[in-house]
Amino acid sequence: MTSTDTWLVWLDDDLRLDDNPLWQAALEEHPAHLLVVYILPETTFQPVGSVSPDVARLQPLSVARQRFLLESLESLQAGLQTLGSDLLILQGDAAHLIPELARQHACRGVIARCATGLVEQRQQQAVAASCRLRQVNSGLLLDEDDLPFTLNELPETFSAFRRKLEKAYPDIQAMPAPVAAPCALPSWPAQAPRGVQGSARRLNAARDWQSDPRGEHAFLGGEPAALQRLEHYLSPEHAGQYKTTRNRLSGADFSTRFSAWLALGCLSPRRILDRLHTFQKTLPELCETPQAAFKDSDWIRVELLWREYFHWDTRQLGRQVFLAGRPGTDSLRHEACAAIPDALARWQVGMTGVPWVDAGMRELAATGWLSNRMRQNVASYLIKDLGVDWRQGAAWFEHQLLDHDVASNWGNWRYLAGVGRDPRADRHFNMMKQARQHDPLGHHVTRWIPELETLPAGMQRHAPWIAWSFRVTPGASGGINGTTQSGYPRQPLHLVDAWQPHLSDVTPTRVKPWLSGSFERG
Numbered sequence: 402m403t404s405t406d407t408w409l410v411w412l413d414d415d416l417r418l419d420d421n422p423l424w425q426a427a428l429e430e431h432p433a434h435l436l437v438v439y440i441l442p443e444t445t446f447q448p449v450g451s452v453s454p455d456v457a458r459l460q461p462l463s464v465a466r467q468r469f470l471l472e473s474l475e476s477l478q479a480g481l482q483t484l485g486s487d488l489l490i491l492q493g494d495a496a497h498l499i500p501e502l503a504r505q506h507a508c509r510g511v512i513a514r515c516a517t518g519l520v521e522q523r524q525q526q527a528v529a530a531s532c533r534l535r536q537v538n539s540g541l542l543l544d545e546d547d548l549p550f551t552l553n554e555l556p557e558t559f560s561a562f563r564r565k566l567e568k569a570y571p572d573i574q575a576m577p578a579p580v581a582a583p584c585a586l587p588s589w590p591a592q593a594p595r596g597v598q599g600s601a602r603r604l605n606a607a608r609d610w611q612s613d614p615r616g617e618h619a620f621l622g623g624e625p626a627a628l629q630r631l632e633h634y635l636s637p638e639h640a641g642q643y644k645t646t647r648n649r650l651s652g653a654d655f656s657t658r659f660s661a662w663l664a665l666g667c668l669s670p671r672r673i674l675d676r677l678h679t680f681q682k683t684l685p686e687l688c689e690t691p692q693a694a695f696k697d698s699d700w701i702r703v704e705l706l707w708r709e710y711f712h713w714d715t716r717q718l719g720r721q722v723f724l725a726g727r728p729g730t731d732s733l734r735h736e737a738c739a740a741i742p743d744a745l746a747r748w749q750v751g752m753t754g755v756p757w758v759d760a761g762m763r764e765l766a767a768t769g770w771l772s773n774r775m776r777q778n779v780a781s782y783l784i785k786d787l788g789v790d791w792r793q794g795a796a797w798f799e800h801q802l803l804d805h806d807v808a809s810n811w812g813n814w815r816y817l818a819g820v821g822r823d824p825r826a827d828r829h830f831n832m833m834k835q836a837r838q839h840d841p842l843g844h845h846v847t848r849w850i851p852e853l854e855t856l857p858a859g860m861q862r863h864a865p866w867i868a869w870s871f872r873v874t875p876g877a878s879g880g881i882n883g884t885t886q887s888g889y890p891r892q893p894l895h896l897v898d899a900w901q902p903h904l905s906d907v908t909p910t911r912v913k914p915w916l917s918g919s920f921e922r923g
């Protein structure tokens with residue numbers, strides 16, 4: 402045995418042992434030693450700034466994201482140690498560090514998963530220029546070869562994509578199955594350091610970060626927590642009602658919450674479908690309405706297809722994912738923040754003066770997560786009502802979201818901005834209509850904006866500027882452009898005519914119409 406019998410496994414968003422083809426690929430090479438490495442991006446701890454207009458740049462991680470990552474890495478290291486291996490965690494430019502490590506430890510080659518994002522793809526190209534790089538498909542339901550079309554023929558709409566996939570794979574069993582975790586791995590190279598090294602140690606400072614209990618679910622990073630959540634959720638009262646509850650705003654179990662673990666690869670989508678299939682087979686024994694529970698739980702599969710769709714879209718588009726407009730056109734350029742000064746900054750901190758939006762942005766900052774419904778609303782408000790370049794919103798989400806993955810995040814933002822596939826003008830959410838439908842009593846907004854608790858339950862909490870304009874509110878001060886004593890804006894950043902019909906009970910007809918006179922249009 403010589404030192405050339407070492408291989409390097411370069412992990413990215415694949416922080417799991419179960420159903421991770423990277424281990425199988427490593428074992429196929431029969432190395433004597435395996436060096437397993439994770440590289441934190443150079444930008445991890447940088448101050449958060451604005452995204453550059455056309456080039457993909459990884460955003461710094463919020464403390465919430467740092468903590469979730471730290472937990473996931475520590476958990477994986479513990480798992481690898483039980484298999485006779487270990488994990489090395491560094492920070493820097495992977496394009497330089499990986500070849501350098503491979504040289505130092507005389508590695509025969511490097512194994513990594515096929516990258517989805519542009520930055521990761523460029524890093525892999527740089528590594529491949531100086532090392533033997535073996536790329537492996539991982540983290541998706543299907544490999545590229547399993548798609549019933551070539552990537553260039555990716556359907557323009559999600560519905561068409563879903564139809565084609567369901568025709569090719571009529572049930573879950575027909576899809577590629579997950580592979581088991583390895584029982585043992587080759588030993589660690591004698592000279593190689595282990596654990597968190599160098600500047601990556603800054604990650605430890607995130608350990609103290611706590612999720613706000615109002616989020617009702619505290620994410621714990623790592624594969625064991627992910628598998629525990631999977632088993633918890635696959636029950637008639639959760640998965641069996643998923644389609645019915647998935648659009649709610651709050652609660653621990655209205656949606657799966659798999660996203661954060663999927664994003665770091667602590668959980669594989671194939672494992673989810675495999676377990677979902679087993680659960681669905683037992684439904685007749687578990688509940689009285691198995692058909693309804695089957696239908697509801699099957700929607701988890703459909704949502705995972707959305708994830709899949711955005712991934713293939715991102716792979717196909719490359720750098721075009723980060724263009725402001727629709728690929729191939731110049732028609733949809735945004736004038737970044739031209740219309741309303743400070744719009745982006747006030748949106749980020751939840752101080753736009755529109756409680757429905759602010760509640761979402763505050764929840765995101767306090768927990769690192771947001772329901773799909775709220776994501777759609779806050780994104781639509783930023784793009785369509787405030788006129789901010791959608792990429793600024795996507796970059797902020799990238800900084801904040803525990804579940805950030807480049808394809809799902811940038812793909813959803815492009816979709817809402819109308820510059821992705823299936824562009825439609827009607828993806829403009831009416832904030833007040835949405836608020837009335839999903840939070841008619843305003844309980845959700847007061848949960849995150851306690852400044853509004855003095856207002857009676859109902860739509861007044863969604864339009865405090867109207868309530869404050871005809872009520873003498875104790876403590877209200879600051880004039881029309883100021884804030885209340887509690888600090889909350891007295892006026893929304895932007896008023897939209899289309900909201901008015903949904904506020905009829907907040908705007909008594911005898912009071913002067915709220916859209917005229919007192920308030921300036923943004």
Ligand SMILES: Cc1cc2nc3c(=O)[nH]c(=O)nc-3n(C[C@H](O)[C@H](O)[C@H](O)COP(=O)(O)OP(=O)(O)OC[C@H]3O[C@@H](n4cnc5c(N)ncnc54)[C@H](O)[C@@H]3O)c2cc1C
Binds near residue numbers: 657661
């Ligand atoms: C502006 C915007 C940005 C988003 N950014 C991300 C992101 O960075 N990472 C991310 O995983 N999801 C993102 N989503 C999609 C979706 O909001 C989250 O996947 C979902 O809210 C996560 O919660 P959950 O796991 O409980 O989802 P569930 O409702 O339980 O769905 C199950 C799984 O299906 C997938 N899924 C569901 N909806 C979508 C969707 N619209 N697009 C892609 N996958 C989906 C996710 O993997 C999710 O975990 C974004 C949506 C919007 C509107």
